[in-house]
Amino acid sequence: MKIAIIGATGMAGTALYKEGVSRGHDVTAIVRHKDKAVSLFGNGVKVIEKDVFDLTKSDLEGFDVIVNAFATAPAKAYLHLDLAAKLVGLFRETQSPRLFFILGAASLLDENGKLFLDTLKTVPEAASWISIPTEAYKTLNFLRSIENVNWVGVSPSAEFVAGEATVPVLGKDHLLSSSNGKSIVTSGTMAVAILNEIENPQFIGTRFTVCNQ
């Protein structure tokens, strides 16, 4: 399939790019700096070198799936919502490309039904980064109001770290726990789960979550 990855040189994007290519897909990295993509993925990498907010419909409409692994600094966290709104606006009343959003864990519920974002807000020094989970939560709520776009969201577990793939365990709206007792997912496992979902769609217009087994 033709897959575009926004933010392909970030932690999630890098694992996704490699997993996609290893499965034989035609993967394009959408990045601000082509040099970084070449250094990570080699000279053969297909790149669209653009600020995401300059992307046009014609840049994107040939893809089967666009995975949004965009990341930003906390002071610009609102760009997550703006980018989701932009992508939705470009592809109203279409089925393709499918829009695949990596949304953060804050919108998940813990075993008591408490929003994980509310727990995160109580963490010392949360003020310095809480804008990122807050905006990711807003982005999911925005997407949940959208009916005529082919979107799916994925939330990592409480910890989302670089690392090799294990077997992904999937859930819907609750934080998952791994066999070691932690709620953790590695970038490799996330990439496997996302590629599985791309190849065999199970979650249409909704969000799922992934943890390491």
Added chain:
Amino acid sequence: MKIAIIGATGMAGTALYKEGVSRGHDVTAIVRHKDKAVSLFGNGVKVIEKDVFDLTKSDLEGFDVIVNAFATAPAKAYLHLDLAAKLVGLFRETQSPRLFFILGAASLLDENGKLFLDTLKTVPEAASWISIPTEAYKTLNFLRSIENVNWVGVSPSAEFVAGEATVPVLGKDHLLSSSNGKSIVTSGTMAVAILNEIENPQFIGTRFTVCNQ
């Protein structure tokens, strides 16, 4: 003040344009068809002739206020939300221009605290137009999540009809009733209320409602 009106040739926009000019403001009509603006407002009308989704930051950043009186057919009602997201995205982290949204009455509460949208859904044949109040309600919810943009929303009363100005009565989140027992606002009264709010801001980052006295 420098005021731009999106949808200036519609019912709300026409009254707004006339009220703004009569108060000595520098008013620009943002319209798809200049001819229609000229026929309504005369050869002296200042126009930006563009599809709203082609507007750029440089088209808009010189204005003190942008009033969004955009209207569309029910099949394209989602464009209300997309346009709000576009305007928000253009003016993040700014105080000017102030973004002024006409939002519909569906997001108001009746005397029992019931959302007016839920009442509208029960009206016979609502299916043919319910997308418009539904998307206006989503737009308000979207705006309520926005913290770094200078926005204000205004909801008309249950009936919003063309007509001369009376004295506007203002409220916040509940449907108002006029002295004749109806919940009604005319385009003239709405224009007076909006120009009052532009000249003397009382509602910052929130929504108010207007009815005829």
